[in-house]
Amino acid sequence: MVLEKYKQKRNFTSTPEPSGDVKTAEERAKKAKPEQGLFFCVQKHLASHLHYDFRLEWKGVLLSWAVPKGPSLDPKTKRLAMHVEDHPIEYGTFEGVIPEGYGAGIVMLWDQGTWKPEVADVDAALKKGDLKFTLDGYKLKGSWVLVRTGGRWGSGADGRSWLLIKHRDDWAGDVDIVEFAPKSVKSDGDFEDILAADQPDVWKSNRPAKGGEAGEMLAKIIERAARLKAGEAPSQPEQTHAPAARASKGETARAVKKPRAKAKAKTRARRTKP
Numbered sequence: 655m656v657l658e659k660y661k662q663k664r665n666f667t668s669t670p671e672p673s674g675d676v677k678t679a680e681e682r683a684k685k686a687k688p689e690q691g692l693f694f695c696v697q698k699h700l701a702s703h704l705h706y707d708f709r710l711e712w713k714g715v716l717l718s719w720a721v722p723k724g725p726s727l728d729p730k731t732k733r734l735a736m737h738v739e740d741h742p743i744e745y746g747t748f749e750g751v752i753p754e755g756y757g758a759g760i761v762m763l764w765d766q767g768t769w770k771p772e773v774a775d776v777d778a779a780l781k782k783g784d785l786k787f788t789l790d791g792y793k794l795k796g797s798w799v800l801v802r803t804g805g806r807w808g809s810g811a812d813g814r815s816w817l818l819i820k821h822r823d824d825w826a827g828d829v830d831i832v833e834f835a836p837k838s839v840k841s842d843g844d845f846e847d848i849l850a851a852d853q854p855d856v857w858k859s860n861r862p863a864k865g866g867e868a869g870e871m872l873a874k875i876i877e878r879a880a881r882l883k884a885g886e887a888p889s890q891p892e893q894t895h896a897p898a899a900r901a902s903k904g905e906t907a908r909a910v911k912k913p914r915a916k917a918k919a920k921t922r923a924r925r926t927k928p
């Protein structure tokens with residue numbers, strides 16, 4: 655059944671995530687015109703580990719892959735992408751705090767836009783494990799491929815391990831896009847702003863990320879969010895991002911690729927609502 659796994663994993667009385675409406679998915683599927691572009695998004699998700707959820711609209715739902723290191727604009731850098739359960743289309747603009755349970759942590763809408771398949775038969779491409787497509791987001795653009803691979807999580811049509819790879823084109827480059835443009839395309843904020851807008855003290859005990867890099871990151875975010883909520887400017891702002899990372903959405907796309915006439919027009923990124 656559509657979205658069955660998504661629903662099984664979550665308790666909608668304790669998560670702010672959308673419950674996923676099957677009828678919405680059906681209607682969305684009927685209206686979709688792949689040649690005109692379908693919705694895509696990337697959600698930066700600090701849970702037990704930091705990762706980037708890459709989602710492509712298909713048949714009324716969001717096909718989803720968890721990319722631990724996030725997308726790379728460098729065609730030589732292949733990023734592991736773990737295929738996960740389909741998400742509802744309504745999830746596509748979700749940003750917020752999941753206080754407990756599956757995926758507990760903070761979700762940021764890191765990129766969104768439209769995608770177009772570069773193949774005639776998307777279902778066949780997915781089955782084969784080789785889907786080529788074009789993205790038109792704020793941060794990610796141009797031609798990409800998702801390729802299923804063998805390895806730890808099994809191969810064949812049930813394999814969960816894929817690679818997300820940028821194709822060589824005008825939108826490829828060596829800018830580290832996750833470092834360069836770390837913030838939300840929805841709220842323009844960082845994780846601490848999202849947490850501050852919610853309940854910065856939600857994890858007084860039992861934090862979703864305890865040890866390691868993610869634990870350390872979350873501890874700092876909680877501290878900064880509490881100060882934001884209290885109306886205090888952080889005394890010693892953490893210089894975790896290059897100054898360029900504060901660039902606006904338009905600047906982001908321009909800096910990634912030097913503008914040509916066409917690219918410049920494209921830079922006025924369209925915001926697509928799912």
Ligand code: MN
Nearest residue numbers: 699707720757
């Ligand atoms: Mn996730």
